Amino acid sequence: MNRLPFRSARLAAMVLLALGVSVGLYACSQDNGALNDQSGITKPDAQAATFTVNHPEIQRVMRIQDAATPDLMGADPLVVGTATGMGPNGDVVIKVYLEDALPPGKLPGQIEGVTVEQHVTGRLVAFKGPPPMDGGNNGADPRAPQTAPVKMGTSGGWRYDLANGFCCGGTLGSLIQSGGTKYILSNYHVLYADIVPGGNGQVASAGDEVIQPALIDVGCNANSSLNIGTLVNNGGSLPGANIDAGIAQVTPGMVDESGAILDIGTISSSTVAASVGQDVKKMGRTTGLGRATVDGLNANVNITYENECAGGTAFTKSFTGQIITTNNRCNFLDGGDSGSLMVEDVTTDPRAVGLLFAGSVTCNKRAIAIANPIGDVLSHYNASMVGN
Amino acid sequence: MRPIVEVINEHSERLMAHDQVVMVYESRTAEGEPCLKIGISCSQDELTVDLPERLEGYPVIVVETGEVAPR
Numbered sequence: 068m069n070r071l072p073f074r075s076a077r078l079a080a081m082v083l084l085a086l087g088v089s090v091g092l093y094a095c096s097q098d099n100g101a102l103n104d105q106s107g108i109t110k111p112d113a114q115a116a117t118f119t120v121n122h123p124e125i126q127r128v129m130r131i132q133d134a135a136t137p138d139l140m141g142a143d144p145l146v147v148g149t150a151t152g153m154g155p156n157g158d159v160v161i162k163v164y165l166e167d168a169l170p171p172g173k174l175p176g177q178i179e180g181v182t183v184e185q186h187v188t189g190r191l192v193a194f195k196g197p198p199p200m201d202g203g204n205n206g207a208d209p210r211a212p213q214t215a216p217v218k219m220g221t222s223g224g225w226r227y228d229l230a231n232g233f234c235c236g237g238t239l240g241s242l243i244q245s246g247g248t249k250y251i252l253s254n255y256h257v258l259y260a261d262i263v264p265g266g267n268g269q270v271a272s273a274g275d276e277v278i279q280p281a282l283i284d285v286g287c288n289a290n291s292s293l294n295i296g297t298l299v300n301n302g303g304s305l306p307g308a309n310i311d312a313g314i315a316q317v318t319p320g321m322v323d324e325s326g327a328i329l330d331i332g333t334i335s336s337s338t339v340a341a342s343v344g345q346d347v348k349k350m351g352r353t354t355g356l357g358r359a360t361v362d363g364l365n366a367n368v369n370i371t372y373e374n375e376c377a378g379g380t381a382f383t384k385s386f387t388g389q390i391i392t393t394n395n396r397c398n399f400l401d402g403g404d405s406g407s408l409m410v411e412d413v414t415t416d417p418r419a420v421g422l423l424f425a426g427s428v429t430c431n432k433r434a435i436a437i438a439n440p441i442g443d444v445l446s447h448y449n450a451s452m453v454g455n
Numbered sequence: 456m457r458p459i460v461e462v463i464n465e466h467s468e469r470l471m472a473h474d475q476v477v478m479v480y481e482s483r484t485a486e487g488e489p490c491l492k493i494g495i496s497c498s499q500d501e502l503t504v505d506l507p508e509r510l511e512g513y514p515v516i517v518v519e520t521g522e523v524a525p526r
Contacts, residue, residue, distance in 0.1 A: 256525045311525065343483045363492055365460045366480030367467040372525060387464070391480050391492075405526045429521035435494065437478075437523060 128159045128181050135178045139163055142174055160184050206330040206356045209238070210284040215321045217279045217295055219251070220328035220350030220407065224281035225258050225298070226289045228376050230266030235376035236281020238352040238406035239295075240422065241334070242326035242453035243314065243445065249324055249453060250314040251277060251296045252444070253406030254424045258313035259303030261375040270375075273300045277315040281352065283403065295321040305372065306382050308447055310439040311424035313406075326453030328408065330356045331417065334454040338441045339411055339418040341390045346412035347420055351404030358412055359399040359436065361420075363391030368437060370425050390421045390438040397430035409438050416455045456512040459489050466491075466510055473504045477523055484514055494520035 140146050145167050160182040163174055168185075175183055210222045217239075224236035237257030243250050261271040278292035285291035296315035304312040317324065327333050328350050341347075345361040366389040374381035392409070394400050400407070405424050410417035421438030445451060456462075459481050467479040470493060478494040491513050493506055498519055507515050 254525070343481070363480035363482040365463050366478050367463060367471065368478035368480075368494075368523060369471065370523065370525060389480070391478070391482070400526055402526050424525060425523050426526045427521045428524050431519070431521065433519045433521075435518070435520045435523070436526075 124159050128161065131179050131181050132161045135161065139174065139183075143169055145169060146174075158182065206350075209329055209350060209352050209355055210280055212280055212285070212292065215293055215295070216323040217293065217321065218323050218327050218329045220331060222280035222284045222352040222403070223251070223253065223257075223278060223295070223406075224283075225261065225271050226276040226278045226282075226292070226294065227267060227269060227271075228261065228282055229287055230261070230375045231377040232266075233377040234282035234287035236283040236352065236403065238350075238404055239277070239279060240406040241328060241408040241419065242317070242322065242324065243448060243450040244453050245448055245450035249317045249322070250299070250302075250448070250450070251317060251322065252408070252422065253313050253315070254311045254422070255303040255305040255313040256311055256372055256424070257406045258298060258315060259305075260372060260381070261378075262381060263374045263378065265375045265378055267375065271298060271303070273298050273302070281403075284352075293321060294318060304447055306384055309386055309388065310422065310444050310447055311370070311384075311386075311405075312422055312439065312444045312447060314448060324453070328410075331410065333416055334408070334410055334452060335416040335418045336452050336454040337418050338445065338452060339420055340442065341420050341438075341440065345420070347392060347409050348412045348417070349399070349404070349407040349409045349423060351400065351407035351423070353401045353403035354398055357399040359392040359394060361390060362393050362435065365389075366391050366437065368425075370437075386437075386439075388440065388443070390440060392436045392438065394426055394434040394436040395432055397427065397434050400426040400436035401430070408441075419452050459491065459513055462511045462513060463491060470506070475502055475504060476506075477520060482516070484516065488514065490514040490516055492516045492518050494518050494523070496520075496522045 162184050209220055213221055219239050219241045221239055223239035228235045239251050239253055241252045243252045259271045275298045276294040277296040278289055279295050280292055296317050299316050302314045304310045325333055330350050341361050343361055348358045350356050367387050368389055369383050369385050371383045372381045400423055407423045408419055409421040409423050410419050419441040421441050422444050423438045426436040427434035463479055470476050470479055475495050475497050477496050480492050482490055482492045484490045491510055499517055506517055
């Protein structure tokens with residue numbers, strides 16, 4: 068997805084546990100079986116579809132887990148977290164996450180009849196971007212949890228976007244509509260890029276929830292985020308199309324359906340083509356409200372994608388016809404801003420120009436940002452912008 | 456001269472075949488003249504390929520964009 072700086076989340080995880088948060092301590096694993104309990108148990112498989120966080124059995128095991136957590140965490144410094152999850156046979160178990168394997172007998176095999184599973188996850192970490200910048204206008208924090216209905220231009224992502232010791236996320240850029248249905252527009256690589264079971268045992272699929280904020284902003288714990296939309300069939304554009312776009316159907320009541328973008332406000336339902344020298348702005352999860360100038364058009368560029376969060380190489384896509392903007396020291400686009408809508412820099416109802424998706428990795432004065440022409444994005448989905 | 460987009464499409468595959476070239480695009484010079492820009496992953500001092508100063512009449516400007524990736 069993106070290459071965000073990371074830091075240890077162990078302290079945050081321990082605080083959550085100390086507060087009695089039983090479900091949702093989220094660890095990433097190199098153990099394929101360890102993460103079927105994404106965010107605890109709110110991502111059941113088809114055979115366990117009746118198990119939700121409110122299920123009586125889940126509630127019972129969570130209480131046992133809560134009570135046992137201090138002893139489990141204190142058993143050895145290598146214990147980095149606990150969670151309630153699904154065992155391989157579909158039973159509800161207590162999962163204990165370990166920085167490294169423990170000798171046999173160090174932890175109990177069962178607690179009050181509930182199986183204790185050990186998973187070597189390594190240290191728990193969360194991808195974190197730098198504090199958001201607001202362009203000097205003291206704008207709102209795009210990483211903060213919103214109250215429904217949420218605005219666009221805020222942190223968001225696929226609910227299960229963690230693997231290989233990291234969790235990921237991006238920006239919920241804007242709203243589009245097609246056939247009377249409204250969709251959140253972000254990037255393929257923010258919403259749909261997990262295409263291998265790999266480090267988390269699953270792939271992004273239609274029906275999966277999209278959350279606000281993204282996992283990277285809630286310590287990898289999806290239970291601290293709102294489900295605001297769902298992935299749809301053919302919602303991701305890559306590797307086939309010449310755009311990096313992903314859409315999620317809006318969950319009724321959860322999204323501001325005016326299409327308003329945080330710190331930008333409502334936008335126009337019309338779009339405008341990019342032109343060299345055009346002033347543009349965007350609201351993104353990492354750098355907040357930022358401004359730039361279009362520097363180039365018709366760009367041909369190769370972009371390499373990962374196959375899941377912090378995963379291996381999936382494919383390299385050769386894009387044509389892209390928009391290039393200045394990105395001085397990545398102040399306009401940095402890791403986590405992907406999915407932002409780039410609009411013309413006017414105060415009232417700006418028109419959309421492009422969908423930001425890539426940029427320079429080295430943040431010097433010559434850094435650039437890359438956007439898909441918004442017309443190409445809307446044509447792909449036979450959609451229009453939601454706005455005035 | 457041919458439209459600049461045709462020039463880009465004609466030459467970008469050849470230019471981007473070099474590892475240090477990451478993109479080719481249409482832009483303007485400081486004087487407002489249409490030009491091609493070539494993004495490179497390294498500094499110009501480290502560039503090991505000879506890039507043209509003009510292509511089919513359009514000036515070429517080399518930009519040290521660095522590597523680009525999904526963000």
